[in-house]
Amino acid sequence: MTVNSGAGAAPPWSCPRRVVVVGFDGSFSAIDAAGYACDLAERERLRLLFVDLWDGDILDGLLPVALADRGELIEAFNAGVEAQLADIVAGRAVDWEVRHTVGDPFDDLVAIATEAHADTVVVGKPNGGRWRLTGSMAGRLRRLGRWTVVTVDHHGID
Numbered sequence: 001m002t003v004n005s006g007a008g009a010a011p012p013w014s015c016p017r018r019v020v021v022v023g024f025d026g027s028f029s030a031i032d033a034a035g036y037a038c039d040l041a042e043r044e045r046l047r048l049l050f051v052d053l054w055d056g057d058i059l060d061g062l063l064p065v066a067l068a069d070r071g072e073l074i075e076a077f078n079a080g081v082e083a084q085l086a087d088i089v090a091g092r093a094v095d096w097e098v099r100h101t102v103g104d105p106f107d108d109l110v111a112i113a114t115e116a117h118a119d120t121v122v123v124g125k126p127n128g129g130r131w132r133l134t135g136s137m138a139g140r141l142r143r144l145g146r147w148t149v150v151t152v153d154h155h156g157i158d
Contacts, residue, residue, distance in 0.1 A: 018044070018046045018047065018119045019046065019047045019048075019049055019116045019117060019118045019119060019120075020037050020040060020041050020046045020047070020048055020049070020118065020119065020120045020121075020122060021049045021051060021109070021112060021113040021116060021118040021120070021121045021122070021147075022034055022037040022048065022049070022050045022051065022121075022122045022123070023051055023053055023105065023109045023121065023122070023123040023124070023137060024050050024051060024052050024053065024081070024085070025052075025053045025054075025105070025124070026081065026084070027124055028124075028154045029124025029125045029126075029152060029153055029154045030123070030124035031084075031088065031124075032124060032152045032153070032154055033122045033123055033124040033150075033151075033152035034050065034085060034088045034122075035088055036122060036150070036152045037122040037150075038088060038089055038092050038094060038096075039092075040120070040122075041092075041094040041096070042092045042093055042094050046094075046119070046120075047094075047095045047096070047097075048089070048094050048095065048096040048097070049096070049097050049099065049112070049116050049118070050085055050096065050097065050098045050099070051098075051099050051101060051108065051109055051112050051113075052078065052081045052098060052099065052100045052101065053101055053105035053108060053109060054074075054077075054100070054101060054102045054103075054105075055103075055104070055105055074100075074102070078100045081098070081100070082098055085098055099112055105137065106137055106140055106141075109121070109123075109137070109141070110141070110144065113146070113147060114146070118147050119147065119148065120147060120148045120149075120150060121141055121147045121148070121149050121150070122149075122150045122152060123137050123138050123141070123149070123150075123151055123152070124151070124152055124153075124154070125138070125151050125152065125153040125154070136151075138151040
């Protein structure tokens with residue numbers, strides 16, 4: 001977990017900061033969603049919480065069984081994600097944090113957004129066809145009815 005404070009940090013006597021949670025998987029639409037959320041957070045003076053979503057089943061398929069130090073490889077992936085998000089946030093006066101998860105992306109995003117008392121959840125539009133069977137993450141989040149959900153396509157807001 002990484003916490004960074006921008007120049008727009010709220011004074012301690014002010015009311016609690018509102019939170020925007022961003023589901024991030026490194027896809028082009030997720031990168032655009034992160035940029036949109038940064039603009040929103042800066043404009044509205046919101047706290048930004050990125051959730052780096054790794055699907056545990058897919059991750060297990062990518063890593064060889066004989067890999068001795070899986071944790072070291074995951075830490076390297078996490079460092080790369082944090083560097084990528086730092087580039088996206090660079091130059092903006094926002095407070096931001098990154099949380100890394102390995103498991104079911106939907107369940108992890110719901111748990112973290114609930115824990116953070118999120119006002120808005122921003123996700124990228126799905127690129128593959130798998131979502132047609134299980135439903136898109138944005139659609140599933142909207143059906144829960146707990147947050148405002150914004151879906152960002154690779155070319156803009158959907």
